[in-house]
Amino acid sequence: MKIEVKTLAAKDAGAIDLDDAVFGIEEVRSDLLQRVVKWQLAARQQGTHKTLGRSEIARTKKKFGRQKGGGGARHGARSAPIFVGGGKAHGPRVRSHAHDLPKKVRALGLRHALSSKAGSKALIILDDAVLTEPKTKDLRASLEGLGISNALFISGEQVDENFAKAARNLPLIDVLPAQGLNVYDVLRRDTLVLTKAAVEKIHERLSAKEA
Structure with a gap:
C-alpha cells in the first residue's frame, strides 16, 4: 500500500510504500491485541504487595x-x-506477575496494531521528526497544522534530542525510538506518527521472514 509523506510543516514530501503484511491486515484481531497488551502490563506490575x-x-x-x-x-x-x-x-505475596508469550504472537500482535491504525486512517508518515531548537511552542504549532493532538511519534534508531525535549511538555504526545515500538503505546494514542526511518526499521523487524 502507498501512503503520502508529510513534513512537520504539513507540506507534501512524496509517498512511501508500506508492506501489506505489516500495515495492510484487513481483519484485525482484538483478541490478539488483548493478549499482547495483557502480557505487557503484567510484566510492568511490581508485585510487591504483601x-x-x-x-x-x-x-x-x-x-x-x-x-x-x-x-x-x-x-x-x-x-x-x-x-x-x-x-x-x-x-497476597511478593511475586512476579510476568508470564510468557511466544515471540511470533508478539510480532503478529504488533502487525495487527499497526494495521488497525492504517485501516482507520490514523497513521501519518513524516519525512523526519527534527527540530532546530527545543521549543514546545514551535512543535505545538506544527502539530496543529498536521491536525495532531493525541499521538505516538516513532522515530528512527534515535529520537532527535530537540524534538524529544519540545514534546515533553505536550500532554497526550509520546515519543519513542523505533526499537521501543509496542502494541500498548500504539493503541493508547489516537494517532500513530512514523518517520520514514521508522518505517524502514519496522519493515526490517516485522518482515515476512519472521512470520
Whole structure:
C-alpha cells in the first residue's frame, strides 16, 4: 500500500510504500491485541504487595483458655486469622506477575496494531521528526497544522534530542525510538506518527521472514 509523506510543516514530501503484511491486515484481531497488551502490563506490575501470615505475627503463641468447658473452640494462638490482629489467610505475596508469550504472537500482535491504525486512517508518515531548537511552542504549532493532538511519534534508531525535549511538555504526545515500538503505546494514542526511518526499521523487524 502507498501512503503520502508529510513534513512537520504539513507540506507534501512524496509517498512511501508500506508492506501489506505489516500495515495492510484487513481483519484485525482484538483478541490478539488483548493478549499482547495483557502480557505487557503484567510484566510492568511490581508485585510487591504483601500481608502478614499467622507465622509472621508477633503475638503470643501461648494457649489461652481451658481445653474443655470454655464454651468455644480450643484455640492455641492469638495470631490465628480468626482473631482481630491475627495473620491474613491466603493473602497476597511478593511475586512476579510476568508470564510468557511466544515471540511470533508478539510480532503478529504488533502487525495487527499497526494495521488497525492504517485501516482507520490514523497513521501519518513524516519525512523526519527534527527540530532546530527545543521549543514546545514551535512543535505545538506544527502539530496543529498536521491536525495532531493525541499521538505516538516513532522515530528512527534515535529520537532527535530537540524534538524529544519540545514534546515533553505536550500532554497526550509520546515519543519513542523505533526499537521501543509496542502494541500498548500504539493503541493508547489516537494517532500513530512514523518517520520514514521508522518505517524502514519496522519493515526490517516485522518482515515476512519472521512470520
